[in-house]
Structure formats: C-alpha cells, structure tokens
Amino acid sequence: MLDDFFTRALVAGVGVALVAGPLGCFIIWRRMAYFGDTLSHAALLGVALSLLLEVNTTLAVGAVSIVIAVMLLSLRRSETLSSDAILGLLSHSALALGLVSLAFMTWVRVDLLGLLFGDILAVTKLDIAMIYVGGGFVLAVLLLVWRRLFAATVSPDLAAGEGLKPERAELIFMLLTAVVIAISLKIIGALLITALLIIPAAAARRLSATPEQMAILAAIAGAASVVAGLYSSLNYDTPSGPSIVVAAMVLFIVSLVPGGILVRRNRTNIQGDRS
C-alpha cells in the first residue's frame, strides 16, 4: 500500500496533522505563533547541516530546533531583549545561515522550493516511520503534561504557586514543538509549518466548549486539510504545503460562517470585560 507515493504522502500528512492540532492549540493559547515560525525557519539550517554531515534530515532538523528552543529560553531569562526581538533574531539568523551554507555546498543540488513548500514526492517509508514514532511520542508526552501545561497556560503564577512547575512544562512544550516541526518539514515545507499548527486550531476554536474538545477538533480539522490539500495538489499539480494550508484556510472560513452572530456577541463581551 505504501508503495504508492501519494498514499505515503497521505499517511504521513495525516500523521503530522493529528499531532500538530493539539500542539497548535497551545501555540494559539500561549500566543507563540512567532515561536513556531522561528523554529520552522531554523529547520532550513537543519537541512543544510544534514547535507553537510550526511545524517538523516529529520534528525538534524529536530536537533537544530531543540537547540534554538533552548537558546530562546535562556536568552529570554537574561532579560536583555524583548521576546519577539529575540525570536526575530534567532529566526532569521538561522534561516540565513542555512541558506548561506547550502550555497557553499556546490556539490549538492537542493530543491529549495521543495524544502520551503513541501514535496509529497519525497516522502519515504522511513519518513512515515519517523512521523508515527515521533508523533506518537509527542502525543504521549503531551497527554502526560497536559494538566500542568494547561494550568501554566491559564496562569503561570497560579501553576507555580500550586507547585506545578510551569517552567518545566514550558520547556517540554517547546521541545515537543521542535519535534513536530522536524517531522512535518517534508510534507508541508519550512515556510508553512506554522500554518498547520495554527489554522486548524483556530478553525476548531469556535466549535469547542472545552480545551480538550478544541485539541481533538484541531487534529481532525488538520487531518481533513491534509487530505483535501493533497488531493488538490495531485489533481492541479500544485505544491503540497500551500495546497494543505489553503484547505485549512477554507475550513477556518467555514467555521466562521454559521457563528457570525456569535462572534459579534463575543467581541462585545470582551470589550465589556475590559472597560
């Protein structure tokens, strides 16, 4: 079954989406969209390193993402620059370093477009294995730290005061994000990984009453976007990553439509709270 490249892409993409959905909810709740962007830009540096050292791409990308995440945490503790400035610095430095080192390696020809936007032709059985092992690991750990991570998201002070050690939960969460970005690089591309994290979660928001519901719905929405996106990529010969993101965007817009009135009411509620 996995001999067909398209089936491989489907299986891989759905696996990635199932993990990205719940994790993406936390990205949205914690306002860390730019953090996801930073890690995915840094993925390009990981690709360059993997070519240079001739190691597995996913492993190299994961390692670079983890290093960037840890650097971010320690830079933020030193309280020199604001969080978003640090992110911008790391993000673009890593991206530029990656591109420069790729250019130096004249002996390798890299499909830059594939790296940036995903390439379903490139998905191997090994990739699928890594996605399901890595993704299963991420989901298991996420389930394990769910309560403390969620408490730390609602209020870090409250979580710390009641002994839930929010810094540790935050570090674990960042590492999980790094793993997800590493395993989604091939299917969706470095530039658009954050979209697979954020858009399905955003589409799930309006339809959910509890955080757990939102996480599950985000996983389903992500998987649906992958299926729809990959089929259109096959039919219209469009790059796979952008097609998946467009499908997710359509889902998000659909999630807005029936709740149009609801949205307006929520807005006034928020304004009412703040006044």
Add this chain to the structure above:
Amino acid sequence: MTASKMQLVQLDRAGIRKGGNWLVRGVDLSVSEREIVTLIGPNGSGKSTTAKMALGILKPSEGSAFRGKGLKVGYVPQKLTIDWTLPLSVGRFMRLTNPLSDADCRQALEQTGAGHLLNAEMRTLSGGEMQRVMLARAIARSPDLLVLDEPVQGVDYAGEIAIYDLISEIRNTMGCGILMISHDLHVVMAAADQVICLNGHVCCRGTPSDVSKSDQYHALFGARAGAGLAVYQHHHDHVHLPDGQVRHADGTICSDCPGEHHEHAHEDQQANTGMTDAR
C-alpha cells in the same frame, strides 16, 4: 497532623531585588495551621511580591523562604485574564490544577456564592464573580495553606463581608493556614491572628488588637462589629478618596508601633511626604 501548630511557610529576612531596586526586603513572616496572617500596605509596597516569595514563585534575592514538604497550596492570584482563544468554563477552571468530583466542585462554588456560574464561560465573568470562582477553586483543593491576593477586589460590599466570614469559617473547619493580602484595612483585621504592615519593608506587625490600639483603628473595628450602614459609610470613604487615604491609615499605625518601625524612620517619613503630595 499533630495538635501542636505546624509551621506551613516561613520567610527569613527575605527580599527581592529587581533591576537594582529592592521591591521588598527584610521580611520575616510565618504562617502556621489555623492561623490567618494578613499583609497590608499601599500599592507597590511589596505585598504580592512577599506572597510570591512565600509561594515559591519568586526566589528571594536575600534571606530564605521555607515551605513544608508536600504542602498543598490554594492560591488566588491578584489578577487572572482569560484569552478569548481559550474555551474555558468555570467547571473546567475548577479542575485546573487537580481532579475534582462534580459534587465537590458544586459545593465549593456554592460556598462562595457562585453556584449558578458552574457552566459559565470564564471570559464572561465580572470582576466580583471571577474572585468568587477563584476562591472556590482554591478552597476545593482542600489546601494546607491558602494564599489570597486581595480576594475581595471587585466584590460588592455585602459579598465582601460574606467572603471574609467564609474565610475565617474555612480556617475553622478545614484547619488550614491563610496568608491574605488586603488593602481593605477595616474588615480584614477582625479575623486575622497577625497583621503585617508592609511598605517596602516590615513597617509594623502584631495582633489586630495590638495594631488597632490607635483610636482610628478602634473606630474601624467598632464599625465592623456594628450595623452594616456604618461599615458601608467607611467603605464609601475608601472607595472615593484617592488611594493615598489607605496609605495614610498605614502611616497612622506605623507611628504607634515602636521597635521595627524606628529603624526605618526616615524612609517612612519620605513615604509619608510622598503621600501628602499625592493628595
């Protein structure tokens, strides 16, 4: 637990420095079982910072903080904002840091007068409702130590008295220690075993009766015990004067307290001058 009083949390000459400034320093504080300790003081006097040191959220830059092993804390932070992106009902919020049965959840909410809010969205709560829900959540954990950072802010006056009564009732029934922060001097006093007045350092401390020896305090406690209207009258004053008024009340206590206060006499004078200017 033993019959003798067990120390739950203790600060020893503890202080926090941030960006070269001392937010608060030299704080000695301890809370035992069945004890209510109240921190009072003007804005920016280090009340919340002190509570956070006691909780272990902040690590003291000098001195030390001790917490009993396996201490179960219920914490009501000063402020909690729930982002729109978070679908969070009151019922789910009650289970934020620990699992909880439906019955316990409902009972805790009813104790704080928030039973009807069980299925409400956290975002839609008013300030007073939020306080009641946060207090209910902290109680429902059946903690050894309750830390309440201005638990009645935004609560209407009748509710405020009810919540203070509830807090002392909780102490009696659950036997937990309570560390409470308040800017409302008059109501807090009655239930507290110890009152610590902060203004960047410990200004004065003592039992409510020690602290309330001043005529002004005596009047306040009389009002607390008396008819609702008299209490309300005072509360009205507090609300409508600039917060310098609260500081002034502190200043008065301080001038009646010998010992610790004199070490910092000049600083207090400075602070007092500042307050006069503000008014």
